[in-house]
Amino acid sequence: MNKLVFFGGKGGVGKTTASSAYAYHCREKGDKTLLVSTDPAHSLCDIFERKIGSRITEIKENLYAFEIDPEEESKKYINNIKRNMKDIVSPIIVKEIERQLDAAAVSPGSDESAVFDKLMEIIIDYQKDYDRIIIDTAPTGHTLRLLSLPELLGGWMDKLIEKRKKAMELYEMATREDKKMESIIEKDPVLSKLNDRKGKMEKVREILTNGDLVSFVFVLNPEKLPIEETKKAVTTLEKYNIHIKELIINRILPIRTEGKFWENRKKLEDKYMLEIEDVFSSKKLIKIPLIDEDVKMDNLKYISNYFEGLD
Numbered sequence: 001m002n003k004l005v006f007f008g009g010k011g012g013v014g015k016t017t018a019s020s021a022y023a024y025h026c027r028e029k030g031d032k033t034l035l036v037s038t039d040p041a042h043s044l045c046d047i048f049e050r051k052i053g054s055r056i057t058e059i060k061e062n063l064y065a066f067e068i069d070p071e072e073e074s075k076k077y078i079n080n081i082k083r084n085m086k087d088i089v090s091p092i093i094v095k096e097i098e099r100q101l102d103a104a105a106v107s108p109g110s111d112e113s114a115v116f117d118k119l120m121e122i123i124i125d126y127q128k129d130y131d132r133i134i135i136d137t138a139p140t141g142h143t144l145r146l147l148s149l150p151e152l153l154g155g156w157m158d159k160l161i162e163k164r165k166k167a168m169e170l171y172e173m174a175t176r177e178d179k180k181m182e183s184i185i186e187k188d189p190v191l192s193k194l195n196d197r198k199g200k201m202e203k204v205r206e207i208l209t210n211g212d213l214v215s216f217v218f219v220l221n222p223e224k225l226p227i228e229e230t231k232k233a234v235t236t237l238e239k240y241n242i243h244i245k246e247l248i249i250n251r252i253l254p255i256r257t258e259g260k261f262w263e264n265r266k267k268l269e270d271k272y273m274l275e276i277e278d279v280f281s282s283k284k285l286i287k288i289p290l291i292d293e294d295v296k297m298d299n300l301k302y303i304s305n306y307f308e309g310l311d
């Protein structure tokens, strides 16, 4: 796999488990590895049984982890705009914009874009410090939105920038008279943030679609819905020129099961395994069995064996 590896998949299929096990595998091979969680329901800390949080934490030699806190990132982002704004616009407008920013901070979607911001920063800034960056994402819908964001936001950003310029013209009356409109626009913190973001997004899009740098791995269980969701996700990502080479089939039942109930489950599973092998015949399939306990640091090593031989 490549230097940046994203793990995606439906809720509860084992993204956090698989990404942690893969991070463990990379570390065992000697890679300096950073494992990042973008999931608001933090779960790396459950597996590693320790507080991780939004500071890079060393778990073991060469294995580092980091959890993006959407609320914290959202607050930081908005405070930063507020701070920049104060010297440029009149106090009345500051109040109004602050009100709007505060409303934006609690609106749905703002956490998501704050997570995306942080992720961009990690992708752009930390690449040089690690041999591997592994990203444990939130369930599929969220991940796809996150990944298609640069693509979607490109056009949207342009519109926002235009709108902001228009709004600035309306603010002209209320701004200090000795300043020319052009210089006001130039110094507008909202506009410069938007332009900044646009530039970063273009860079991120370039990175994400670089098949030599990034791998996307989908985790699924041999069951109906995860298969359907994976098919859709693979197709969507391919539209963005992002190609998936590996799939992880997690929670596979033991070959020998006892009792009618488990025999029936296993038969059903066999049927879905055949379907997966058929539909995704061009992908490398990594198979991980269901283990008889919760996934924790102790059995990560065991699960990481299933990545044996994988780069």
Ligand SMILES: Nc1ncnc2c1ncn2[C@@H]1O[C@H](COP(=O)(O)OP(=O)(O)OP(=O)(O)O)[C@@H](O)[C@H]1O
Residues within 6 Å of the ligand: 009, 010, 011, 012, 013, 014, 015, 016, 017, 018, 039, 041, 043, 137, 138, 139, 250, 251, 252, 288, 289, 290, 291, 292, 293, 294, 295
């Ligand atoms: N191979 C396995 N054997 C046994 N239990 C497993 C296995 N894989 C995952 N689990 C358990 O299933 C649950 C969900 O796994 P995990 O948290 O890795 O999924 P997820 O896809 O990250 O979930 P979410 O979408 O909520 O982030 C956890 O309790 C985990 O311990």
Ligand SMILES: [Mg+2]
Residues within 6 Å of the ligand: 015, 016, 017, 039, 043, 136, 137
């Ligand atoms: Mg998870």
